[in-house]
Amino acid sequence: MKNLSVLLTTLSLILSVLIGIVISRSHTGTDSSSPDHKLLIGLSMDTLQEARWQVDRDVFLARAKELGAEVSVASANSDDSTQIRDVNSMISAGVDVIVIIPHDGQAMSEGVRQAHQAGIPVIAYDRSIQDSDLDLYITFDNVKVGEAQAQYLIDHLPSPGKGRIVRIYGAPTDNNAKMFKQGQDNILQPYIDRGDIEVIHEDWAENWEPANAKKITNAAITNNGSDFHGILASNDGTAGGAIQALKEEGLVSKIIVTGQDAEMAACQRIVDGSQIMTIYKPIKALASTAAELAVSMATGQPIIARGEIDNGFKTVPSIFLPITSVDKSNMMQTVIADGFHSFEEVYRNVPEAERPRSN
Numbered sequence: 001m002k003n004l005s006v007l008l009t010t011l012s013l014i015l016s017v018l019i020g021i022v023i024s025r026s027h028t029g030t031d032s033s034s035p036d037h038k039l040l041i042g043l044s045m046d047t048l049q050e051a052r053w054q055v056d057r058d059v060f061l062a063r064a065k066e067l068g069a070e071v072s073v074a075s076a077n078s079d080d081s082t083q084i085r086d087v088n089s090m091i092s093a094g095v096d097v098i099v100i101i102p103h104d105g106q107a108m109s110e111g112v113r114q115a116h117q118a119g120i121p122v123i124a125y126d127r128s129i130q131d132s133d134l135d136l137y138i139t140f141d142n143v144k145v146g147e148a149q150a151q152y153l154i155d156h157l158p159s160p161g162k163g164r165i166v167r168i169y170g171a172p173t174d175n176n177a178k179m180f181k182q183g184q185d186n187i188l189q190p191y192i193d194r195g196d197i198e199v200i201h202e203d204w205a206e207n208w209e210p211a212n213a214k215k216i217t218n219a220a221i222t223n224n225g226s227d228f229h230g231i232l233a234s235n236d237g238t239a240g241g242a243i244q245a246l247k248e249e250g251l252v253s254k255i256i257v258t259g260q261d262a263e264m265a266a267c268q269r270i271v272d273g274s275q276i277m278t279i280y281k282p283i284k285a286l287a288s289t290a291a292e293l294a295v296s297m298a299t300g301q302p303i304i305a306r307g308e309i310d311n312g313f314k315t316v317p318s319i320f321l322p323i324t325s326v327d328k329s330n331m332m333q334t335v336i337a338d339g340f341h342s343f344e345e346v347y348r349n350v351p352e353a354e355r356p357r358s359n
């Protein structure tokens with residue numbers, strides 16, 4: 001048996017050289033591999049504000065339960081000291097591994113330090129934790145999200161490739177918001193340099209609040225009037241806030257607005273024409289894979305991570321899941337075909353005669 005496990009470890013190490021990094025840090029506090037030890041996972045969430053996070057939580061819980069683990073969940077309502085307290089409680093409760101969606105990717109490095117001090121490994125979920133000795137990071141390809149948003153916007157301006165735009169970035173405390181911006185910059189910069197695209201207004205929406213996105217859009221309109229063509233909003237929540245401001249000015253559908261998350265409300269806006277696109281990120285795959293990885297990590301089983309990312313302290317073994325741009329034309333083949341949302345709900349505001357066939 002021992003020989004077999006040595007053989008398996010050697011094989012996975014060889015494999016790792018070929019396809020990725022193997023991580024095998026496990027909880028050093030208790031013997032989590034003993035048969036009567038009930039695995040306990042801590043899931044520390046920033047917020048449940050966007051609809052997506054409830055899906056993340058529910059899928060994670062269901063998959064962990066299937067694997068025989070219990071999960072202790074806490075949501076910090078966008079407050080860093082609450083989130084650190086949540087992590088502390090999980091450490092005191094003796095969890096085997098902690099999965100964190102940080103509110104502030106920088107501030108949460110303290111949570112990683114404290115967990116490690118107690119011998120508990122940490123997985124960053126969706127958002128990175130900067131400057132920390134993170135064990136693993138699982139997320140979507142966030143730079144690609146930004147690239148896909150910007151490319152779509154550019155291609156769908158009234159004069160494709162040319163126009164005046166407003167940019168609404170996400171929360172400055174969220175490393176993802178920076179990565180979305182980086183992806184957007186990758187696409188936009190050559191157009192800006194040529195003078196084909198002019199950014200007339202840009203700002204960060206603190207805490208990703210739709211109300212802040214609305215204020216940013218109001219300010220853009222107050223300073224520039226309605227003479228612009230697109231709003232590069234970084235997610236569906238901020239897109240919703242921006243569209244609210246456009247509505248007050250009678251500009252809905254005249255100015256195109258991007259998004260991200262394929263939230264139900266955004267998908268409805270897309271099929272009725274007030275939002276141009278969103279990014280579909282298969283959250284069910286992310287959450288269930290994360291639950292599987294948490295169990296593997298807690299039990300000291302090797303994990304293969306094909307990607308990596310520099311978090312300022314080290315190169316963190318990472319797993320990046322793919323993303324898809326969604327608009328009116330492929331809503332049926334993506335969000336609906338995948339069972340992410342139902343046809344009836346997405347098209348409920350569209351007159352029946354104008355709906356696509358549901359089969």
Ligand code: BGC
Binds near residue numbers: 208235
């Ligand atoms: C996530 C987005 C989400 C945003 C606001 C980001 O870190 O990647 O999916 O819309 O946070 O919660």
